[in-house]
Amino acid sequence: MKYLKNFYKYRYLLYEIVRKNIKLQYRNSVLGIFWTFLQPLLTTIVLVLVFGGVFGSKRADMVNFPIYLLCGRLIYEFFTQSTKRAMRSIRLSASVIKKVYVPKYIYPLSNVIANFVTFLISLTVLACFIIYFYFFSDKPPIINGYIFLSPVPILILLILSVGVGLILSTLEVFFKDVEYLYEVFCMLLFYLTPIFYHVDQLGITNRFVKMALMANPLYAITNMFRSCVLYGEMFNMNHFWYALGFSLLTVIIGLWAFYKKQDKFILHI
Amino acid sequence: MSKPAIVVDHMSMMFNLNKEKVDNLKEYFIKLLTRRLHFTEFWALNDITFTVEKGERVGVLGFNGAGKSTLLKVIAGVLKPTKGSVKVNGVIAPMLELGAGFDMNYSGKENIFLYGATMGYSRKFIEEKYNEIVEFSELKDFIDVPVKNYSSGMRARLGFAIATAVEPEILILDEVLSVGDAKFRKKSEEKVRSMFDKGTTVLFVSHSTQQVLNICNKAIILDHGKLIAQGDAKEICKLYDDMVKGVK
Incomplete structure (x- = not known):
C-alpha cells in the first residue's frame, strides 16, 4: 500500500522519463521517429535475403517466411x-539518484516502457507485411479472429522484460562485468530463439537439447505470437502458462533483489 | 502547533571504507577467496538527535568532513540511516546540488518539466509555474537550447528557479546561495526570504556564520559526525566563531 502510494506520486516522473527516452533516442537523426519503422523493415530484408536465399533450403515448406522472421x-x-537499457539505467542516472530522492525502480521501468512504445510503433511494419502478403502472395498468412489474442504474448513479453531488467539493473550496480556477459548472452539468445528457423525442422533427436531450446521463454512467446498473426490458430496453452509463470517469477525475483539492495546502490554508483 | 517538520531520532550513518572499490566479478572473487575483502567502518554521523518545528530556519555549521552533507542527504531520503530514524512531514525540495536532475541533451524547457517531475509534480502544475520559472531564471532567450550548452551559472539559475517556484514546505539549501553573479545572488536571497514569510521550514548549510545569522533563527554544529551544540542562531554562531579561532 505504501509502495503503491509512492508510485502514484511519482507517476509523472515515470511519464516524463519515458517521454525523454523516446524523444532523445531519435533526436538529431534526420528521419527521427521514422527509424522505429525503417530499422525493422531493413534488417528483416537483410535476414530474408540471408536465410531465405543464401542459406535457405528447407524454408520452402514454411508458411510465409518474411512474416515468420x-x-x-x-x-x-x-x-x-529494453533489458540492456534497463540494465544501464541506474548507473546512467547516478547524478540524480545521488542528490534527490526518487524511487529508483522508475529508471529500469521507464526504459523498458519507452522501448515498448517504440516496439508498438514498429509493429506497424508487421501490419504492413501482413496486409501486403495477404493479398499478393501464394503463401498468405492465415488471418482470423485469433489475431485479437496477439496482445497476450506481447503483454507477457513486457512483464518478462521488466523482470529481467530489474534483475540486471541490480546486478549491474555491483558488477559492471554483467554488461559484457549479457552482450554475449544476447548473441546466444539470438540463435536459441527460433527467429529464422523452426525447431521441428532442425531434426534434433536428443530430447534434452530440444527441452533446452524450449526452456527459453522467448521460444514460447514467439510461437504464441506467430499462432495469432501467422497461423491463425489458438496458441499452445502450455506455452502460455510456461511463459506467464516464467515472466511473473522474474518480476518477483527482480523486485525482491531490487528492494533488498536499492539502499546500497548509492554507495556503488 | 502541528507536527514538527523534521524529527531526527538517534540517527547514525555508517559507511564501509574499502580501500579499493570492488566493482567487477573477477576482483570480487579473488578478494573473497584470498579473504581480503575487508572493510573499515566509518561513522559519518553518530547518534544525532534533533527536531525542527514547522517554520523554523536551522543553520547547519561544521568544518569540512563533519557530516553536514551526509545529514542533508539522509533527511532528503537519498541515504537510508544505518541506525535510528528520520521523519519528515511535508513536501521537501532538496537543493543539494542545483540542476542535478537535468538531462544534458534536453533543452531548458524540457528540463523544467523533467526536474519538476523528479520532485513529484505534475506536468499541469509545472505548466502553471512555467512563466514564473523562466522569468526568474532570466533564460528566456536560451530556453530551447540543450542544457549541455549552458554555462554552470545558467544551469544553477534554472535549477534554483524551479526548486523555489514549486513552494515546498521544507527547503534544503546546501551552500547554494552563492549562485551566479551578485545581482542574481541578491535576487535569490530575496526569494528565499519571501518563502520564510509563508512559513517554509529551512535547513541551511554554510561555512559563513554571517549568512547563517542572516537567514536562520536556530543553528546546530556538527563535528566529526557528532552533534555538539544546538540552540539559538546567535549563540551557536558565536560558539562556532570561537571554534574557528581555536583551530587557528
Whole structure:
C-alpha cells in the first residue's frame, strides 16, 4: 500500500522519463521517429535475403517466411534492447539518484516502457507485411479472429522484460562485468530463439537439447505470437502458462533483489 | 502547533571504507577467496538527535568532513540511516546540488518539466509555474537550447528557479546561495526570504556564520559526525566563531 502510494506520486516522473527516452533516442537523426519503422523493415530484408536465399533450403515448406522472421526479430529485438537499457539505467542516472530522492525502480521501468512504445510503433511494419502478403502472395498468412489474442504474448513479453531488467539493473550496480556477459548472452539468445528457423525442422533427436531450446521463454512467446498473426490458430496453452509463470517469477525475483539492495546502490554508483 | 517538520531520532550513518572499490566479478572473487575483502567502518554521523518545528530556519555549521552533507542527504531520503530514524512531514525540495536532475541533451524547457517531475509534480502544475520559472531564471532567450550548452551559472539559475517556484514546505539549501553573479545572488536571497514569510521550514548549510545569522533563527554544529551544540542562531554562531579561532 505504501509502495503503491509512492508510485502514484511519482507517476509523472515515470511519464516524463519515458517521454525523454523516446524523444532523445531519435533526436538529431534526420528521419527521427521514422527509424522505429525503417530499422525493422531493413534488417528483416537483410535476414530474408540471408536465410531465405543464401542459406535457405528447407524454408520452402514454411508458411510465409518474411512474416515468420519479422515476428521473431521484433520480439527478440524488443527484449534485448529494453533489458540492456534497463540494465544501464541506474548507473546512467547516478547524478540524480545521488542528490534527490526518487524511487529508483522508475529508471529500469521507464526504459523498458519507452522501448515498448517504440516496439508498438514498429509493429506497424508487421501490419504492413501482413496486409501486403495477404493479398499478393501464394503463401498468405492465415488471418482470423485469433489475431485479437496477439496482445497476450506481447503483454507477457513486457512483464518478462521488466523482470529481467530489474534483475540486471541490480546486478549491474555491483558488477559492471554483467554488461559484457549479457552482450554475449544476447548473441546466444539470438540463435536459441527460433527467429529464422523452426525447431521441428532442425531434426534434433536428443530430447534434452530440444527441452533446452524450449526452456527459453522467448521460444514460447514467439510461437504464441506467430499462432495469432501467422497461423491463425489458438496458441499452445502450455506455452502460455510456461511463459506467464516464467515472466511473473522474474518480476518477483527482480523486485525482491531490487528492494533488498536499492539502499546500497548509492554507495556503488 | 502541528507536527514538527523534521524529527531526527538517534540517527547514525555508517559507511564501509574499502580501500579499493570492488566493482567487477573477477576482483570480487579473488578478494573473497584470498579473504581480503575487508572493510573499515566509518561513522559519518553518530547518534544525532534533533527536531525542527514547522517554520523554523536551522543553520547547519561544521568544518569540512563533519557530516553536514551526509545529514542533508539522509533527511532528503537519498541515504537510508544505518541506525535510528528520520521523519519528515511535508513536501521537501532538496537543493543539494542545483540542476542535478537535468538531462544534458534536453533543452531548458524540457528540463523544467523533467526536474519538476523528479520532485513529484505534475506536468499541469509545472505548466502553471512555467512563466514564473523562466522569468526568474532570466533564460528566456536560451530556453530551447540543450542544457549541455549552458554555462554552470545558467544551469544553477534554472535549477534554483524551479526548486523555489514549486513552494515546498521544507527547503534544503546546501551552500547554494552563492549562485551566479551578485545581482542574481541578491535576487535569490530575496526569494528565499519571501518563502520564510509563508512559513517554509529551512535547513541551511554554510561555512559563513554571517549568512547563517542572516537567514536562520536556530543553528546546530556538527563535528566529526557528532552533534555538539544546538540552540539559538546567535549563540551557536558565536560558539562556532570561537571554534574557528581555536583551530587557528
